[in-house]
Amino acid sequence: MTDTARAMEMRAFGEPLEMVEYPLPQLRRGEVLARVVAAGVCGSDVHIWRGHDPRTPTPIILGHEAIGRVERIGGDKADINGELLAPGDLIGWDRGVVCGECFFCIVKKQPYLCPNRKVYGISISSQDPPHLKGGYATHMVLDTRTKVLKLPEGTDPEVLVSASCSGATAAHAVEQCDICQGDTVVIVGAGSLGLFALAFVLNRGATRVVAVDVEDSRLELAAEFGATATLHATQTSPEHRLKVVNELTHGRGADFVIDCSGYAPAIADGIRMCRRGGTYTMPGIAVPVGETPVRFYEDVSIRNLIVKGVWVSDTGHFRQAVEVVLSNRYPFDRLVSRTFHLEDANDALGATERREVLKAVIKPSEQ
Numbered sequence: 001m002t003d004t005a006r007a008m009e010m011r012a013f014g015e016p017l018e019m020v021e022y023p024l025p026q027l028r029r030g031e032v033l034a035r036v037v038a039a040g041v042c043g044s045d046v047h048i049w050r051g052h053d054p055r056t057p058t059p060i061i062l063g064h065e066a067i068g069r070v071e072r073i074g075g076d077k078a079d080i081n082g083e084l085l086a087p088g089d090l091i092g093w094d095r096g097v098v099c100g101e102c103f104f105c106i107v108k109k110q111p112y113l114c115p116n117r118k119v120y121g122i123s124i125s126s127q128d129p130p131h132l133k134g135g136y137a138t139h140m141v142l143d144t145r146t147k148v149l150k151l152p153e154g155t156d157p158e159v160l161v162s163a164s165c166s167g168a169t170a171a172h173a174v175e176q177c178d179i180c181q182g183d184t185v186v187i188v189g190a191g192s193l194g195l196f197a198l199a200f201v202l203n204r205g206a207t208r209v210v211a212v213d214v215e216d217s218r219l220e221l222a223a224e225f226g227a228t229a230t231l232h233a234t235q236t237s238p239e240h241r242l243k244v245v246n247e248l249t250h251g252r253g254a255d256f257v258i259d260c261s262g263y264a265p266a267i268a269d270g271i272r273m274c275r276r277g278g279t280y281t282m283p284g285i286a287v288p289v290g291e292t293p294v295r296f297y298e299d300v301s302i303r304n305l306i307v308k309g310v311w312v313s314d315t316g317h318f319r320q321a322v323e324v325v326l327s328n329r330y331p332f333d334r335l336v337s338r339t340f341h342l343e344d345a346n347d348a349l350g351a352t353e354r355r356e357v358l359k360a361v362i363k364p365s366e367q
Contacts (some may be wrong), residue, residue, distance in 0.1 A: 006364075007137035008345040011059045013051030017136065025130040027074030030144030034091060039114055039135030040065030040156035041345075041360040042165050043191065043262075044286045048122060052287040055123040055254050062345075063135025064095040065165045067157035071139070074344045078314060079150045090155060092322060094147040095120050095164050096317040112172070112312045119312075136345050147315040149322060157232070159333045160360045162192045167321025168313035170196035170260070173192060173283035174204065175317070176181045181205040186254040187227075188246060188270050189261030189284055190218040192335050192359055198225045198282070199260050199330045206256075208248050212241065213261075216259035218358060223329050238269045245273045245312055253278060258297050260284040264292040268299070276303045283310035335359045361367045 005025055008017040021361065027033060040063055048056050066179045070089045077085050085091065090097040098105055098114040105111045118124050121134035129143040131141045142148065151160065170193055181187065187194045190213035198209055202225075211222035211232045231241050245254050253275035259266060262284035271280050271294060275331035294300065300307060325332045337357035342364040 003030050005132055005137055005139035006342065007044070007061045007067070007126070007132065007134070010049060010060050013058065013066050013156065014047065016351070017062070017256050019030060019343060020191060022126075022131040024139060024269060025141060027072055027141070029075045032070060032077060032085065032091075032142040032146070032148065033072040034066075034068030034140050034142060035071050035092075036066050036068045036135055036137055036140055036364045038067045039063040039159045039362040040165065041348045041362060042162040043351045043352060044165070046124070046250070046349060047287045049264070049349055053122065054288070055119070057123070057125040058128050059125075060121070060124070060125045061132065061134030061137050062121045063137070064119055066135030066140060066228070067092050067151070067161050068140060070326055074144070078177050079148045080319065081150070083150050084146065085150060090151045090153060090157070090239055092149050092151055092160060092164055092318070093142055094168075094318050096312060096314070097143050097145050100145065111314045116212040132171040133308035136342065136362055138342065147318075147341045152326070156333065156341065158336050158363075160322065161361055162196070162332075162335060162359060163321035163325055164313070164318055166191070167196045168281050168317040168324065169193060169310065170200055171260055171320040172313040173197055173260075173281050173310040174200040176310060177201070177258070177279055179204040179256060182207050183255040184208040184210070184249050186210045186212065186247070186273050187222075188212045188257065188259045188266055189263070190222040190230075191260065193284060194258075194260035195222060195225055195330075195335065196324070197260055197334075198222060198227060199324050200320075201256070201258070202226050203329075204323065205279075210245060210248065212336070215355065218310070221331070221358070222332065233266075236271070241269070242273055249275065251347060255269050255279070256281070258283065262286060262289065264289040266293055267292050271307065274303070274305055277307060278304070279306040281308045281310050285309070336361050339363050
């Protein structure tokens with residue numbers, strides 16, 4: 001085993017990532033050294049790289065979505081199912097590290113709201129040892145508080161890598177929706193977040209699901225996942241989209257609208273597609289997007305509408321996302337458009353920013 005790790009490090013916002021080497025550290029008790037076999041390039045990575053996320057320090061190794069193999073462990077460590085980890089195990093992990101001691105962790109059981117929460121590849125600098133805290137690297141050092149899940153051998157890490165971010169966040173969003181058999185759901189944004197949400201709402205019994213996006217390829221994939229109808233956002237008017245939803249619901253509107261786009265101008269449009277007493281959730285907003293006008297009296301108050309923010313996820317949501325991928329009910333393998341070598345991480349970011357790929361995956365090392 002080598003005694004150093006390679007990583008693509010961001011030293012300044014908007015500048016190309018640079019290849020660096022860091023020594024592999026001695027592990028503290030409970031820490032895990034994982035060899036990264038797949039790192040997802042999330043749309044949030046582009047926003048982070050451009051300096052849009054106020055949580056992000058520099059220098060940093062990007063990559064909050066990753067799957068790896070255990071190389072070393074600081075003593076004994078069990079995964080969330082109680083299985084002891086061993087070198088060679090294929091693992092995924094919760095991207096967020098919470099304190100476990102604050103009001104939100106202990107009393108409210110909402111660790112995703114922990115004010116001390118840190119996220120690999122987003123808010124943990126590579127400046128201080130052990131440096132290796134992001135997925136765009138051959139190795140990562142997982143903090144002792146990190147919740148780890150051992151994965152079945154034969155699992156394709158490229159397919160599963162999105163479960164730790166978009167999959168887990170989608171699980172959280174759908175958890176906020178009391179979906180019943182016969183319900184109609186509109187999903188705005190059919191990227192990986194929206195497609196995970198689509199799978200979860202179908203699993204919960206939604207009868208009609210409408211997917212909205214700006215790209216035909218994503219809408220085609222949404223149909224393969226099971227969407228009842230698809231609407232191209234730039235080739236249809238808000239009035240037409242509302243008309244389609246009303247025709248599917250006897251004029252009532254959707255029971256739930258899940259906005260996975262993170263596009264502020266879409267908010268008012270999505271709210272108007274909800275029925276009276278419906279729920280509009282927003283898991284897609286991960287960075288500041290500015291203000292958008294909403295007619296709260298007409299569109300929210302007198303319609304008794306629930307408007308709900310959805311912030312990140314917890315370990316339970318991550319586990320749900322892994323399970324929905326492993327169920328093989330949905331074509332999650334179609335999400336991965338292209339893989340890149342570690343040294344080509346800048347190309348992967350560029351392809352994601354230009355929307356040339358649905359999902360780019362970096363492969364720092366072989367399985």
